Amino acid sequence: MGFILAAAGSAVGLGNVWRFPYVTGENGGGAFLLIYLGIVFSIGVSVLVAELIIGRSTQLDPAGAFRKLAGGAWPIVGYMSILTAFVILSFYCVIAGWTVAYMIKSITGSVLTANPEDIGGVFDAFITDPLEPVLYTALFIGLTVFVALGGVASGIERAARILMPALFVILLVLVARSVTLDGAVEGIAFFLEPDFSKVTWETLLAALGQAFFSLSLGMGAMITYGSYMQRHDDIAGSALAVTVLDALVAVLSGLVILPAVFAFGAAPTAGPGLTFITLPSIFAQMPFGFLFAALFFFLLAIAALTSAVALLEVVIAYFMDEGSANRKKVAVTAGIATFALAVPASLSLGVMSGFTIGGKVLFDALDYLTNNITLPLGGLLVALFLGWVLKHRGEEEFVDGSTLAPALVGAWRFIIRYVAPVAILLILINGLGFI
Numbered sequence: 001m002g003f004i005l006a007a008a009g010s011a012v013g014l015g016n017v018w019r020f021p022y023v024t025g026e027n028g029g030g031a032f033l034l035i036y037l038g039i040v041f042s043i044g045v046s047v048l049v050a051e052l053i054i055g056r057s058t059q060l061d062p063a064g065a066f067r068k069l070a071g072g073a074w075p076i077v078g079y080m081s082i083l084t085a086f087v088i089l090s091f092y093c094v095i096a097g098w099t100v101a102y103m104i105k106s107i108t109g110s111v112l113t114a115n116p117e118d119i120g121g122v123f124d125a126f127i128t129d130p131l132e133p134v135l136y137t138a139l140f141i142g143l144t145v146f147v148a149l150g151g152v153a154s155g156i157e158r159a160a161r162i163l164m165p166a167l168f169v170i171l172l173v174l175v176a177r178s179v180t181l182d183g184a185v186e187g188i189a190f191f192l193e194p195d196f197s198k199v200t201w202e203t204l205l206a207a208l209g210q211a212f213f214s215l216s217l218g219m220g221a222m223i224t225y226g227s228y229m230q231r232h233d234d235i236a237g238s239a240l241a242v243t244v245l246d247a248l249v250a251v252l253s254g255l256v257i258l259p260a261v262f263a264f265g266a267a268p269t270a271g272p273g274l275t276f277i278t279l280p281s282i283f284a285q286m287p288f289g290f291l292f293a294a295l296f297f298f299l300l301a302i303a304a305l306t307s308a309v310a311l312l313e314v315v316i317a318y319f320m321d322e323g324s325a326n327r328k329k330v331a332v333t334a335g336i337a338t339f340a341l342a343v344p345a346s347l348s349l350g351v352m353s354g355f356t357i358g359g360k361v362l363f364d365a366l367d368y369l370t371n372n373i374t375l376p377l378g379g380l381l382v383a384l385f386l387g388w389v390l391k392h393r394g395e396e397e398f399v400d401g402s403t404l405a406p407a408l409v410g411a412w413r414f415i416i417r418y419v420a421p422v423a424i425l426l427i428l429i430n431g432l433g434f435i
């Protein structure tokens with residue numbers, strides 16, 4: 001149970017509430033949702049199992065795990081994971097900083113009192129400011145390092161046991177409010193009625209990347225968490241529970257954000273600001289909206305914190321397992337390095353927006369590089385590793401400790417050997433425009 005909570009804490013975060021709704025909005029709605037769920041419950045859950053197997057069987061960080069199991073060039077997959085975790089952490093903390101800021105601003109009133117049209121302006125003014133969001137980012141990175149230092153790690157786990165169900169309940173309340181807004185019907189249809197004419201290879205790549213991001217896959221987090229599992233903990237059962245929870249939170253978030261987008265006349269293609277523009281409009285229409293808002297952003301910030309801790313843990317585990325460095329030194333150094341990348345990422349949305357990489361400002365470039373390239377690539381290599389290198393050894397690990405697994409091992413083997421590698425490769429090549 002403890003492991004499931006920790007892994008779910010890593011999976012459920014900004015990816016579900018902030019990223020999923022706007023990526024769905026950008027990719028045409030209903031068809032994207034179906035494709036996303038299809039990927040999550042085939043490739044996603046199977047790669048999650050694979051990563052937990054690598055971690056549990058070696059009890060090591062990603063690079064060490066690959067070295068122990070196979071050696072050769074395989075540890076490079078681990079190094080790539082660690083670098084990816086670091087890059088994701090940097091822009092993740094920027095968004096998490098916005099969440100903390102909105103929690104505070106909900107009470108001081110500065111984000112809720114504006115009318116719906118002004119809310120977008122308030123948001124833009126905030127994220128493009130050269131100082132304010134950077135301070136909130138620093139605050140959030142500080143919190144993450146503090147939790148990772150261990151003193152409060154068990155405290156946050158205990159707190160998350162109460163706070164995560166609370167986030168779930170408040171999401172349900174928000175769904176009820178959002179779908180009953182005037183004009184919400186159009187948004188519900190957008191989200192739930194698939195229109196396959198909008199599907200391209202880019203849509204598939206976006207769904208694949210979002211699935212890996214949301215399940216914390218392709219970058220070593222679940223290998224690292226798997227290494228903290230007991231030798232005979234149930235991998236299949238845990239993976240399934242985490243996947244169902246994670247998908248549920250994403251769908252609920254979509255049902256909050258997208259109906260409201262249409263009700264308030266915003267554009268579903270608005271991008272990364274979508275959640276922050278829409279939610280305040282919903283809260284502004286609720287009795288005691290400011291209290292709901294503060295509570296919601298607080299719970300979201302905690303969900304982001306348990307995810308950020310998982311990302312930082314990948315880096316910490318690597319330096320501790322490989323170089324036997326001490327936790328405190330690694331955590332603080334990694335925190336400072338994260339901040340050094342987070343600052344330009346944040347500024348790239350404002351004063352530094354003139355500086356672009358391949359037509360993208362730094363924030364978007366970091367997001368694209370990880371979600372659309374290194375996460376799918378990491379997932380592909382993990383699948384190949386389990387399916388073609390570990391083979392029977394992996395299957396023995398899969399059934400060890402699980403009552404559910406023997407019935408699923410055939411399907412899992414098939415997905416991990418054939419479906420996942422072929423699908424990921426096709427989507428990557430076509431989605432990136434190589435063909």
Ligand code: PHE
Binds near residue numbers: 308
């Ligand atoms: N899964 C987290 C989320 O959806 C983000 C994350 C990615 C956390 C990778 C850890 C590792 O918010």
